Amino acid sequence: MSQINPGVQPPNRLPQTIGFLLLDNFTLISLASAVEPLRMANQLSGKELYRWFTVTHNGQAVMASDGLQISPDASFETAPKLDAVVVCGGVDILHSVTRDHVHWLQAQARHGRQMGAVCTGSWGLAKAGLLDGFDCSVHWECLAAMQEAFPRTTVTPRLFSIDRNRFTASGGTAPMDMMLHLIGAQHGRELAAAISDMFMCERIRNEQDHQRVPLKHMLGTNQPKLLEIVALMEANLEELIDLDELACYVNVSRRQLERLFQKYLHCSPSRYYLKLRLIRARQLLKQTPMSIIEVASVCGFVSTPHFSKCYREYFGIPPRDERSGQHSGQVLAMIPSPDEGNKNPAVMAALQRAQGESTYASVRI
Structure with a gap:
């Protein structure tokens, strides 16, 4: 029976060992979001690809920030040799x-460890000088x-950002x-897609996806008129x-309107309005079956031609390519169907076993 292609992992290499440094008041959801894909990678591949x-x-x-107390596996002195x-x-x-x-972080970096962070943990890496450049x-x-x-x-x-070994x-x-994305790079996109399916993840977002930063956070509360204008724009995209x-x-x-946008949002009002519409269009293309028209x-x-032109200028690809490359159906298509017996049966067998477990689909995204 064939197995998932191990990707960049050399044959017979020990599992990749990852240490999660828990800071006071860390967010539990971010830790779980990082650990659970590793667990599922092991389960679906039938191999111990990762230890943590x-x-x-x-x-x-x-x-943790939600008040739950977590007992760690190790201290700085007793931690095992880590890969990341x-x-x-x-x-x-x-x-x-x-x-x-x-x-400790600086010492780990000197030993060649890959260095990562979740939530506000990037502050710790930056304070250690490990994100310079x-x-x-x-x-x-x-x-x-x-x-x-x-x-x-x-x-x-x-x-998220993946830049060399950070x-x-x-x-x-x-x-x-x-x-x-890291699992897919190391062990193949089929495994990553299967994990996504197990966690009811509609699609795997990529590095081009941005956080939705509340405008109030960017501007503060001293620009109520600008906030009101943007709210009107967001409510009237059609x-x-x-x-x-x-x-x-x-x-x-x-004229005042133009000045406000140039001073605080560094673009014209019409450009900002267009940006809101295009971002909304991208969400609809990726998350719904609506036609491009x-x-x-x-x-x-x-x-539609005007829409396609604006979309290509802003995102670098036309709407049809956005849909064909990122639509959730394409992601799920990478998971072998039951009648494809010659394509990674180990993954299908593991999926079928997991569906009978009490923990199946216990995490909803």
Whole structure:
């Protein structure tokens, strides 16, 4: 019986060992989103591809942000030899990273470990100087602070970033998407797709997917008129509101409206409105069976050719390629169907076994 192609993993290599460094008030959902794909990779492949351990600096229990207390597997002194380290951050990250954490992370990097982070854990890597010259992702609440504190690091609003031997993800379920990409690169896309199917994951998001950063977080509360205008735009993506009408709604002049957008959002109001419509169109293309003509219509485009032109200019690919490459049906198609007996039967057998277990589909995304 054939098995999943091991990808870049050399034959007979020991399982990849990953240490999850738990900081005080770390977010449990981010840890689970990173660990569960590893567990399922082992289950579906029928091999121990990964081992993982939780680590704290002194080996004592640590409190997650939801109040649950977690007893780690090891301390800095007792941790096994690791292939990768993932820093798990959460609430109040500025006070959670200590000098001991920094020194241990630096030592791990000197030994050639791959270094990763989830949620606000990127702050810990950056504080240790391990993200200088690298792209990184972090939870949107920490974006502005990291950009200010670590100018040598390219902090992006992407859901996750994989840059050479650094991999970082924002919070929530984004670490799952990142781990699925890493698993796919190491052991094949079929395995990653099968894991996604097990977790009811509609599609595997990629590095081009961005966090939805609340505008209030970017602007603060001192620009109520701009926030009101953007809210009106978001509520009227199909039937567009003229810019003069928008200005009138919030009692500013058209010229003032232009100034507000250029000063705080670094683009014209019409460009920002177009961006909102195109982002909405991308969501519909990826997450619904709506035709391209229907998507163009509900996003306020008068013609499909105009929609396609704008879409290509903004995202770099036409809508039809977006759908064919990213539609969830394509992801599921990589999972062998029962009548394809000559294609990775080990995966299908493992899926069938798992469906009979009480834990099947226990995680919903």
